Structure formats: C-alpha cells, structure tokens
Amino acid sequence: MDEIITQPSATPVIQALRSIGYNSQTAVADLVDNSIDAKATKVSIDFSYGDGNGFIKIYDNGNGMNDEELQTAMTIGSKDPRSKRERNELGRFGMGLKTAAFSLGKRLTVISKKDSSVSIRCWDLDHVSKENEWLLYKSIPSDLSISPDEINGDNGTIVLIDKLDRFCGFGTYRVVKPESFFSKIKRIQKYLEMVFHVILEKDILIEINGNKLLPWNPFLEGNPRCYEGEIQYLFSNNKHVVITPYVLPHPSTFNKNEHKDAGGLKGWRDHQGFYVYRENRMVSYGDWFGLFPKDVQSELVRIRIDFSNDSDEEWKLDVKKSSVTIPEEIREGLESIGKYYRQLSQEIMLYRTKASQSGEKVKGSLNTWELYSDDNGTNYIINRNHPVLTNILRDIDKQNKRKINLYLKLLELGSPSNLLKTESIVKKEEHFVNENQRKTIIEYANILSNSGIQMNIDQISESISLMAGFESTEIATIKEILKKEVEASVQF
Ligand SMILES: Nc1ncnc2c1ncn2[C@@H]1O[C@H](COP(=O)(O)OP(=O)(O)OP(=O)(O)O)[C@@H](O)[C@H]1O
Ligand SMILES: [Mg+2]
The missing domain is CATH 1.10.8 (Helicase, Ruva Protein; domain 3)
Structure with missing residues (x-):
C-alpha cells in the first residue's frame, strides 16, 4: 500500500494542546507531580505578578535531568502512556510538563542539574508559531533573570513559565488585576493542600511564595468525633480498589472556623461523595459519579477510594489528572457502600446521633x-x-x-x-434560645447533677446540643446559659 509520512504542523498542534482543559490549579498540580516523581523533598513555587508580565517558577531539589533526559522531557509525548510506570509514580502520558505549562503561558524554560552538570531547554510558542517548526532553544532567553546558580546542590530542577497570557492576560487587553492574581494563587494553594494532603503529611515540603502548604484532610482524620467505617476491597480487572468510608460529625459540633475549614474549597454540600486517589494523590473529589444526588442530609459522607497506577486504563485517567471514570465492575459495590453511609449521615443529620466509633463491627439496626x-x-x-x-x-x-x-x-x-x-433540617445563621429551651437546659443540668453523674460543663453542653429541639443551637450558647444560670447551684 502506498504511504507517506505526514508530520503534524507545529503551530496548530501547539495551539490545540494549550486548550485541553487545564485550569491554573490542575496545571500547577501536574507540574508538582513531576517534582514528586523526581523524589524532591522540597518544592518552592513562586508567583511573580510583574504588572501582568510576571512568571511562575517551580524549583525542586529532586533528581534533576541530564541533557538527554531533558531533551526527551521537553518532547511532546516523551513517554508511551501504555508503558509500565514505577510504583508510586504520578506521571502517565509524557505530556504534563508541556501541556500544563502552555495552559498558563507561552514560554517554558527548564533548567536542570544532575550530578552537578547543568542542562537547559526552552520552548517559546511565539517562536514556534512564527516559524511553524518545533524549534527548541538550548539556552536561557536573554530577557529572563534566572541562572543555574539558583539550584543549590548537585541536583534539582527549575521550571519557569512566563509570557503568562492565559494565567494573567500578558500581551492581551485584559491583564488581570493584582487582587485577582493573588486570589488565584490562594485557590491554587488550597487545591494543592487538598490533592497532595497525603503526600504533604509525609516528608515533603511544598511552599508557595514562601508559605508552607498545610495538608487539608477531607476526612478530618484525628477528629475523635469523625467516624471511620470498615475498609472494604473491590476488584477491577483483578486489581485491588480500596474503599475507606468516613462520616463526619454533625456540623453543629464545630466552631465557626473549624466548620469553614472542613467545608474545603467548595463547601460542605459539594464536598460529599467519593474521593479518588491514585498513588496517594487525589485525582477526583466530592463526586457521587451519578450514583446519587448531592443533598444536605448526606453531606457528612466522604468516601476514600484508592487505586494504583497500573489501573489507569480501567479508570480512564485523563492527562490533567483531575478526572476519572468509575470502572463498570465496581459500580454496584460502590453504590451499596454509598447507600449505607448516606443513610448513616441522614440519621446523624436528622437525629444528631453520633456514629459508633467502636472497633467492633456493628450488627443489627443502626437506627x-x-x-x-x-x-x-x-x-x-x-x-x-x-x-x-x-x-x-x-x-x-x-x-x-x-x-x-x-x-x-x-x-x-x-x-x-x-x-x-421540623420538616427538614435547615441551618440557621441565628442561634438564639427561646424560653422553653432555656428552661430545658437548666432542668437537664439539674437532673444530671442530682443523679450523681459526673460530667463537666462542656460535656453537659455537648449532650444537650445533641438533643432534639436544639438543632440550631450552638454548644457555646448552651454553655453560656449553664455558666450564668446553674454553675452556682450545681456542682459540675
Ligand atoms: N521536575 C522534574 N524533575 C526531574 N524530571 C522531570 C521533572 N519534570 C519532568 N521530568 C521528566 O520529564 C518527563 C516528562 O514529563 P511530563 O510531565 O511531560 O510527562 P510525565 O510526567 O512522564 O507524564 P504525565 O503527562 O502524565 O505528566 C518525566 O517523565 C520526567 O522524566
Ligand atoms: Mg508529569
């Protein structure tokens, strides 16, 4: 059969690659993945505004690349997505470095040091477009003030992206204002604190403009009121999928700041659902994958799912590492797990019960x-x-x-x-207490005291807050009443 080699044309390919749907959060996360894969223990991300002509710089102390490795790394499609990756490796497609960077800006400069020897490459999309050729520079552009000396030690990599047309409107008529530039950075920080929380809990330091990232754990592990369900295993194509269900405590048990913090990026209601992790890196969060609707009564359920990078195909992982599809084989299993824990959440929301934290498997009706x-x-x-x-x-x-x-x-x-x-639980902003409730609080404290049960004021306040009729009363308010009205006559 007749055939002819047909090379893709550089300009349209590059332009198309810029638009595969990253946002600034997923793009930066994809670049941080590379640093983690390079075994970095410290990653510093700097955002510089420069009146719209700034840069994003990611500097890690990982293994670094030699000249040949950097040349391959800068190639579009540097690795076969089908090839087996090392355990824990976050990369898959051989694309992220380029696609993530180009979704932010038009110029990508990489300086890497391996065993003390320095290598440099730079893609400038203006140049590629002008020449319509895949022309890669081998030196640092003269208008950039970075130097290999910035890499301390023998190994490390600096990824610098500038001409930030997509990130801050460089070269366009809509340069972003400093406020929105800095609020974008805040959101990126929150996103990284979430998707890398497991990794951050271990031995890596990531900072943004000098601020250390703190892991945001969606399951509030460590909170004694949080309920961790039994770990379950499902199988997709004979590979393990690990399911760890969590049910958070009733929202009223948090103070304002804790409540806001537990609501994460999108708020309590939107954070319910499955959280999918690939090699300990979150790739999807707060999603029921069409199995259930999101409703207020189920907002306490967050279910962790772990799969490993040899299952990427089954999960249809995308280049941006921000979406997956549930394998058909485990859909039913996830549905019944989801159903069970949603029921538990609904119970807690309605009756303010506490989920049992006992190690034993609870049998019988949990109502x-x-x-x-x-x-x-x-x-x-x-x-x-x-x-x-x-x-x-x-x-x-x-x-x-x-x-x-x-x-x-x-x-x-x-x-x-x-x-x-109460038709449904409505969260009220106001937490006032009416006369009847006030009386009940006092009476309740007196009964407890007379029956000789040793409880301190905090414990009494908490147990009252769990009573029906006190759905919208803050523990602090109850405590205040107890302090004012009963503390003198009752011994706590
Ligand atoms: N910061 C870094 N330090 C060391 N090596 C790196 C770094 N960034 C990229 N590389 C190398 O460049 C290669 C290409 O990176 P790229 O992000 O494009 O693809 P990938 O990580 O292999 O897969 P994916 O497209 O899924 O991210 C990596 O496989 C890695 O070998
Ligand atoms: Mg990558």
Whole structure:
C-alpha cells in the first residue's frame, strides 16, 4: 500500500494542546507531580505578578535531568502512556510538563542539574508559531533573570513559565488585576493542600511564595468525633480498589472556623461523595459519579477510594489528572457502600446521633430512633435494641442502668414533637434560645447533677446540643446559659 509520512504542523498542534482543559490549579498540580516523581523533598513555587508580565517558577531539589533526559522531557509525548510506570509514580502520558505549562503561558524554560552538570531547554510558542517548526532553544532567553546558580546542590530542577497570557492576560487587553492574581494563587494553594494532603503529611515540603502548604484532610482524620467505617476491597480487572468510608460529625459540633475549614474549597454540600486517589494523590473529589444526588442530609459522607497506577486504563485517567471514570465492575459495590453511609449521615443529620466509633463491627439496626404507633398515634422512640446501647447496658450495674434510662426518656420526651415539626433540617445563621429551651437546659443540668453523674460543663453542653429541639443551637450558647444560670447551684 502506498504511504507517506505526514508530520503534524507545529503551530496548530501547539495551539490545540494549550486548550485541553487545564485550569491554573490542575496545571500547577501536574507540574508538582513531576517534582514528586523526581523524589524532591522540597518544592518552592513562586508567583511573580510583574504588572501582568510576571512568571511562575517551580524549583525542586529532586533528581534533576541530564541533557538527554531533558531533551526527551521537553518532547511532546516523551513517554508511551501504555508503558509500565514505577510504583508510586504520578506521571502517565509524557505530556504534563508541556501541556500544563502552555495552559498558563507561552514560554517554558527548564533548567536542570544532575550530578552537578547543568542542562537547559526552552520552548517559546511565539517562536514556534512564527516559524511553524518545533524549534527548541538550548539556552536561557536573554530577557529572563534566572541562572543555574539558583539550584543549590548537585541536583534539582527549575521550571519557569512566563509570557503568562492565559494565567494573567500578558500581551492581551485584559491583564488581570493584582487582587485577582493573588486570589488565584490562594485557590491554587488550597487545591494543592487538598490533592497532595497525603503526600504533604509525609516528608515533603511544598511552599508557595514562601508559605508552607498545610495538608487539608477531607476526612478530618484525628477528629475523635469523625467516624471511620470498615475498609472494604473491590476488584477491577483483578486489581485491588480500596474503599475507606468516613462520616463526619454533625456540623453543629464545630466552631465557626473549624466548620469553614472542613467545608474545603467548595463547601460542605459539594464536598460529599467519593474521593479518588491514585498513588496517594487525589485525582477526583466530592463526586457521587451519578450514583446519587448531592443533598444536605448526606453531606457528612466522604468516601476514600484508592487505586494504583497500573489501573489507569480501567479508570480512564485523563492527562490533567483531575478526572476519572468509575470502572463498570465496581459500580454496584460502590453504590451499596454509598447507600449505607448516606443513610448513616441522614440519621446523624436528622437525629444528631453520633456514629459508633467502636472497633467492633456493628450488627443489627443502626437506627437510633424508631417509629412507634399505638392508639394515641405515631411517635418517635429511641431504639432500645441499638447494638451500641445494648452493649453499654449489658456492662453496667442497676443504678447506672436506671440513670441511662432516665436520660433516654428525657431525650424521647424532647424529641418527637420537635422532630415532626421540623420538616427538614435547615441551618440557621441565628442561634438564639427561646424560653422553653432555656428552661430545658437548666432542668437537664439539674437532673444530671442530682443523679450523681459526673460530667463537666462542656460535656453537659455537648449532650444537650445533641438533643432534639436544639438543632440550631450552638454548644457555646448552651454553655453560656449553664455558666450564668446553674454553675452556682450545681456542682459540675
Ligand atoms: N521536575 C522534574 N524533575 C526531574 N524530571 C522531570 C521533572 N519534570 C519532568 N521530568 C521528566 O520529564 C518527563 C516528562 O514529563 P511530563 O510531565 O511531560 O510527562 P510525565 O510526567 O512522564 O507524564 P504525565 O503527562 O502524565 O505528566 C518525566 O517523565 C520526567 O522524566
Ligand atoms: Mg508529569
């Protein structure tokens, strides 16, 4: 068959590659991936505004590249995406360095040092477009003030992107204002703190303009009120997928700052769902993948999914490392896990129960409240057969049993009518307490004190906050009332 070699034309290819859908956050993350792959222990990212003519510089102390390696690295499609990658390696397509950089600006300069020897390459898209040739410079452009001396030690790499037309409107009529430049940087920082949180928790330091990145853990691990479900394993194409479900505590147990922080980049409601990690790097977050809608009642569920880089094909990982597709094989499994934990979240949101943190696998109904009907109508009562409750009651003496039953009765008394009146849980900004609630708080504290249960003011405030009818009352408000009204007469 007749054939003819047909080289792609440089200008249109480059232009198309600039538009594969990175945003500044995913682009910078893709460049940081490279530093992590190069075993860097420190990555410094500097953003310079320069009245719209600034630069982004990523400097790492990783392995660096020799001349041949850098030449390959700067080639579009430097590695076969099908080839096997090392364990933990974040790269896949042999594209990120170029595509991520070009989505931000028109010039990419890389200086790399390996075993003390320096190599330099620079793509200038204006030059490529003008000549319509893949022309790669081998020296630092004269108008750039960087030098290989900036690399301390024998190994390391500087990736510098300037002519930031996409990132800050360089050379266009719409140069971004300093405020929006710096707020973009803040968002990039938050994004990196999220997608690299596992890696940041280990032994790498990443900083932006001198500020150290702090890991943002979506599962609030370390918070004793957070519930970590049983780890489960699913299989896709005979490869492990690890599922770790988490249910966060009720939002009212946080103070304002903690609440805001736990809401992450997009807020509580949008952060529910699956979090997919590839080699400990988050590639998708807060997504139910069409299995469920996002609703307020389920906003406490965040489910971690881990897969390894030998499953990229099954997960249809994209070049930007910011989206995946759930393999058909595990869809059903994820659906039933999601369903179970969404139910738990709904329970906590409705009844403000705490998820059980006991190591034992909980069996039986997890509903803490049940509907009870008799001739007088339908009411909510506490599920006395809840496995955690029966466990507690089994281990305690008669007197304490009596106290617990007293307490449960109190809860039942306060809850059904309140709950039935509350169509859905609406988060109110105002946290005022009405006269009835004030009385209940005082009465409750007195009962506790008389029954000899040793609880301090914080514990009492917290337990009251878990009662029905106090959905929108802050713990701090309850504590204030207790301090003012009961502290003198009751011994906490
Ligand atoms: N900071 C760096 N330090 C050392 N080597 C690097 C660095 N950045 C890139 N490289 C080398 O350049 C190669 C090409 O990088 P590029 O990001 O384009 O592709 P990749 O990381 O292999 O795959 P992906 O497209 O999935 O990111 C890398 O495989 C790596 O060998
Ligand atoms: Mg890469």
